Amino acid sequence: METKINVLRALADETRLRIINLFIKSGQVLCVCELVDALKIPQYAVSKALTIIKNADLLTAEKEGTWVYYELNKGIVHNKNLFNFLKNYLSDEIFLEDETRLNDRLLLREGDKCVVGIIPESDLLKMIKQKAEA
């Protein structure tokens, strides 16, 4: 009981909802800096939001060097239903913009892994272009 409400409370915040949306729509494992760039929100805010979502058992985390990769916790049956529902429910514009920025940011990955930290938005397009040329 406590748990279901914790889950719904974890969803009841714009930042957290935008984060969850990115996991659901991208279907990816994501690290903190990728989320920071996609959301254009301070690192500490993303980190705090992730902690709350994780404490509600909606995410799992795995450390890899200095990077921490988060992932939807599909190990809970109810979570899967929730994610399926949200996949269609969250269709608003702000979410789409996040998704676009995340897709851009993921172009900088190498072998499915994040290899750079937080990138100022002004540099992102240049870096993508550079990488495309190389």
Added chain:
Amino acid sequence: METKINVLRALADETRLRIINLFIKSGQVLCVCELVDALKIPQYAVSKALTIIKNADLLTAEKEGTWVYYELNKGIVHNKNLFNFLKNYLSDEIFLEDETRLNDRLLLREGDKCVVGIIPESDLLKMIKQKAEA
């Protein structure tokens, strides 16, 4: 955007979630005093919760004499998806107890309408028995 978050915020509270659960599970139009008895929560708390849920466009209200009947707002496509999801998602014990008390309370209706106000829990069973005998 604002709206989706408002909806999720409306769900992020135990009282409000228990109320929404009763509407979803019972499939009924319900008045305030029936909810008060089913939830065993003060009238003002139920009334305030209903206002918040209604402001999130999840409920509609209709006045009938001194009684006010609330109903799920299925006029919004996204709401229907939400209610379908919640119907399965909200399965915890506290919700079941509410549902049982509501079913008892609805036995006092006459012609699908509520005809009594808030009933002390100690009196409810007696009144049901009386009504059954009559």
Added chain:
DNA sequence: TTGTTATATGCCATTTTTTGCATACAAACA
């Protein structure tokens, strides 16, 4: 060791939410 990078967290001020009580309102009835 020292420095750097990615991430997390403690703290504080501010804002928002919740809770409880009292009371207001509105409709029915005497």
Added chain:
DNA sequence: TGTTTGTATGCAAAAAATGGCATATAACAA
């Protein structure tokens, strides 16, 4: 009219959430 009844709301205290900054931690690199 006055009274009762079902419901809503204003207000203030308490509790909780939020936002921002600084800093801590942990892992890697030189």
